[in-house]
Amino acid sequence: MQGTQNLNALEELVRQSVYRQLGLDKSTAATAPNKLLVNISARHCHLTQEAVEILFGEGHQLTPKKWLYQDGQYAAEEAVTLIGPRSRIISNLRILGPCRDINQVEIAYTDARALGFDVPVRQSGDIEGTPGCMLMGPKGYFKMDKGVIRAAIHVHMSPEDAAHYGVKDKDFMQLKVHGECGLTFDKVFVRVNPDFKLEVHLDTDEGNACGLGENTVCELKKIK
Amino acid sequence: MQGTQNLNALEELVRQSVYRQLGLDKSTAATAPNKLLVNISARHCHLTQEAVEILFGEGHQLTPKKWLYQDGQYAAEEAVTLIGPRSRIISNLRILGPCRDINQVEIAYTDARALGFDVPVRQSGDIEGTPGCMLMGPKGYFKMDKGVIRAAIHVHMSPEDAAHYGVKDKDFMQLKVHGECGLTFDKVFVRVNPDFKLEVHLDTDEGNACGLGENTVCELKKIK
Numbered sequence: 208m209q210g211t212q213n214l215n216a217l218e219e220l221v222r223q224s225v226y227r228q229l230g231l232d233k234s235t236a237a238t239a240p241n242k243l244l245v246n247i248s249a250r251h252c253h254l255t256q257e258a259v260e261i262l263f264g265e266g267h268q269l270t271p272k273k274w275l276y277q278d279g280q281y282a283a284e285e286a287v288t289l290i291g292p293r294s295r296i297i298s299n300l301r302i303l304g305p306c307r308d309i310n311q312v313e314i315a316y317t318d319a320r321a322l323g324f325d326v327p328v329r330q331s332g333d334i335e336g337t338p339g340c341m342l343m344g345p346k347g348y349f350k351m352d353k354g355v356i357r358a359a360i361h362v363h364m365s366p367e368d369a370a371h372y373g374v375k376d377k378d379f380m381q382l383k384v385h386g387e388c389g390l391t392f393d394k395v396f397v398r399v400n401p402d403f404k405l406e407v408h409l410d411t412d413e414g415n416a417c418g419l420g421e422n423t424v425c426e427l428k429k430i431k
Numbered sequence: 432m433q434g435t436q437n438l439n440a441l442e443e444l445v446r447q448s449v450y451r452q453l454g455l456d457k458s459t460a461a462t463a464p465n466k467l468l469v470n471i472s473a474r475h476c477h478l479t480q481e482a483v484e485i486l487f488g489e490g491h492q493l494t495p496k497k498w499l500y501q502d503g504q505y506a507a508e509e510a511v512t513l514i515g516p517r518s519r520i521i522s523n524l525r526i527l528g529p530c531r532d533i534n535q536v537e538i539a540y541t542d543a544r545a546l547g548f549d550v551p552v553r554q555s556g557d558i559e560g561t562p563g564c565m566l567m568g569p570k571g572y573f574k575m576d577k578g579v580i581r582a583a584i585h586v587h588m589s590p591e592d593a594a595h596y597g598v599k600d601k602d603f604m605q606l607k608v609h610g611e612c613g614l615t616f617d618k619v620f621v622r623v624n625p626d627f628k629l630e631v632h633l634d635t636d637e638g639n640a641c642g643l644g645e646n647t648v649c650e651l652k653k654i655k
Contacts, residue, residue, distance in 0.1 A: 315541075315639065316639035316640075316642065317539075317541050317635060317636065317639050320639070328611050328612055328642065359611070359612075360612075383617075387552050387583070387618065388552055388583075388584075388618070389616075389617040389618050390614055390615060390616045390617050390618075391614060391615040391617060392613075392614045393607075393613040393614050393615060394611065394612070394613050394614075410640075411541060412541070412636050412639040412640040413640045415539060415540035415541050415544070415636040415640075416540075416634075416636040416637045416639075416640035416641075417640075418540065418552065
């Protein structure tokens with residue numbers, strides 16, 4: 208415990224030094240109740256239990272492979288093959304669990320272009336009018352009539368985080384990413400829920416565009 | 432000619448209307464001497480004449496397929512296969528002509544990750560200490576000891592453009608991209624040359640991250 212406390216103190220000193228050097232506003236970032244995580248979501252899908260059983264067999268349950276930062280969410284052992292409109296495929300499309308009540312595939316524009324898809328940018332769950340696709344699993348095919356989207360950049364936060372930043376559910380914020388490929392995402396959608404931990408989700412295009420790495424300094428800002 | 436003039440006038444009216452609706456600063460953008468183009472450079476390479484002859488045969492000359500916006504630059508008919516460090520490949524890597532005095536491969540981070548490359552962000556021509564690769568053409572292989580980079584975002588401009596924006600060669604500017612995936616690139620490297628036409632080059636990750644399309648409104652801004 209003593210060692211952990213020393214490490215935390217050291218980490219805080221380093222963070223303060225970095226913030227000073229970058230001229231960051233300590234009043235919003237360094238005093239935040241929770242540390243900001245910015246993570247890249249590689250392409251993946253969310254499926255209903257019905258779809259899982261069609262693809263993997265009757266009664267099949269997803270197996271957690273890696274727990275994600277948001278409580279209860281996981282990358283499953285199971286993956287599917289996505290077949291696009293021109294019969295081009297993406298293999299090993301990871302399923303995220305647990306099962307949901309809709310089927311949704313989230314890919315980046317780079318993936319969409321490679322497949323020949325014209326996919327819209329949507330918030331998760333907002334899939335009316337979006338293109339469908341075919342999924343292939345070891346036990347069968349599952350046809351999605353809709354649900355292929357590029358997920359809009361968003362931040363998960365608790366009411367405590369929202370109060371700190373002065374924002375509310377469905378607001379937009381900015382995310383400034385420092386570094387040699389520095390950029391500012393101007394439309395980060397805010398999702399507030401007591402179960403959420405403070406985390407921004409980028410897709411692979413966004414993460415690669417800004418060169419996001421483990422030590423990249425990021426700032427979440429209220430739009431003035 | 433009359434028709435062209437009418438079209439230009441119409442285009443200017445539409446542009447002014449869009450600018451007003453977006454609340455853009457007319458003083459920098461709408462009064463600029465030249466219209467700003469923002470284009471996506473897909474992965475490509477620049478080669479020496481020597482490399483072209485090793486890959487395509489003695490005496491081979493590149494054939495222009497499509498002229499680019501910058502005068503004299505073209506995408507060639509010729510393409511090569513790039514072989515990465517784990518023997519993964521990218522086929523149809525386009526050669527841009529005319530030949531240069533160095534060999535340089537420009538790929539996006541998404542490409543680099545797929546290939547297993549760890550490539551640095553560099554300005555074109557600054558290739559010391561960068562990884563190499565193997566290129567394969569119809570007549571032979573060419574080993575590059577260095578030269579694989581992710582090209583840093585940059586803007587080509589004439590001295591007239593530089594004077595308008597109040598910047599000089601090797602400065603950095605910001606590029607604000609509007610739209611539903613709006614973002615601001617904070618470090619756009621300025622390259623001034625009398626032969627240059629005003630044009631920002633993004634790579635595919637950057638272009639896909641901001642959803643750049645034909646009608647996307649972009650603003651180049653001096654950093655204050």
